[in-house]
Amino acid sequence: MTDRRDFLKASLVVAAGVAVGKVPPVLAGTGGLPKGLIYTAEAQGKWAGKAKSHAPVVSIDGSKVTIKTNHPMTEPHFIVRHTLVSDNGEVIGAKTFSATDVKAVSVFELPAGKSARYASSFCNKHDFWVTEIGS
Numbered sequence: 001m002t003d004r005r006d007f008l009k010a011s012l013v014v015a016a017g018v019a020v021g022k023v024p025p026v027l028a029g030t031g032g033l034p035k036g037l038i039y040t041a042e043a044q045g046k047w048a049g050k051a052k053s054h055a056p057v058v059s060i061d062g063s064k065v066t067i068k069t070n071h072p073m074t075e076p077h078f079i080v081r082h083t084l085v086s087d088n089g090e091v092i093g094a095k096t097f098s099a100t101d102v103k104a105v106s107v108f109e110l111p112a113g114k115s116a117r118y119a120s121s122f123c124n125k126h127d128f129w130v131t132e133i134g135s
Contacts, residue, residue, distance in 0.1 A: 039129045047126050054129045056082060056121040063112075065092075069104040069121040069129075073097065077125050079104035085118040092116065 041051040053071045060066075067082045078099040084092040084106075092114065095106035110116060121129045 037128065039127060040131065050126050051129075054121060054123050054126050056119040056129060056131045058116070058119045058131055058133050060110075060116065060133075063110040065108045065110055065116050065119075067106045067108075067119045067121070069123075071104055071121075071123065073099055073101050073104060075099040078123070079121055080124050081120075081122045082106040083118075083120045084108045084116055085120075086110075087115040087117045090114070 036045060039045055039047055039051075039054070041055040044051050047054065054069065057068045057070065058065065059068075065084055067084060069079045069082070071079050073079065076099075078101075079097050081094060081096045082104065083094040086092050092110065093106070093108035097104055104121065108116075116133045119131045119133060121131075123129070
């Protein structure tokens with residue numbers, strides 16, 4: 001990507017496709033997640049070894065979903081955002097962080113009849129990480 005705006009636009013397109021269960025044509029044949037754009041604990045790409053501090057960790061207690069990213073929060077390097085997406089592709093919630101936040105932790109309430117499917121964590125230096133819930 002040529003700049004951060006291009007990356008963020010592409011991330012939104014991919015996240016929307018993942019959320020609704022459709023793989024955008026640009027991702028066809030890649031297993032649904034493009035190399036160099038979205039990272040997971042299983043597919044760390046160029047960020048090999050970074051999953052423990054970048055892939056979101058999800059816990060569910062009843063209808064409460066907690067997303068944690070075990071990452072330091074400092075001015076030059078921090079988690080920017082968490083997003084929680086339901087089974088049917090709806091964004092259940094999103095939380096934006098700043099470098100001055102102590103931890104990257106967000107808590108969301110699942111609406112009745114909804115299930116959480118994906119959690120994402122975006123790092124300002126190490127890109128967009130997704131954890132599939134229940135996988």
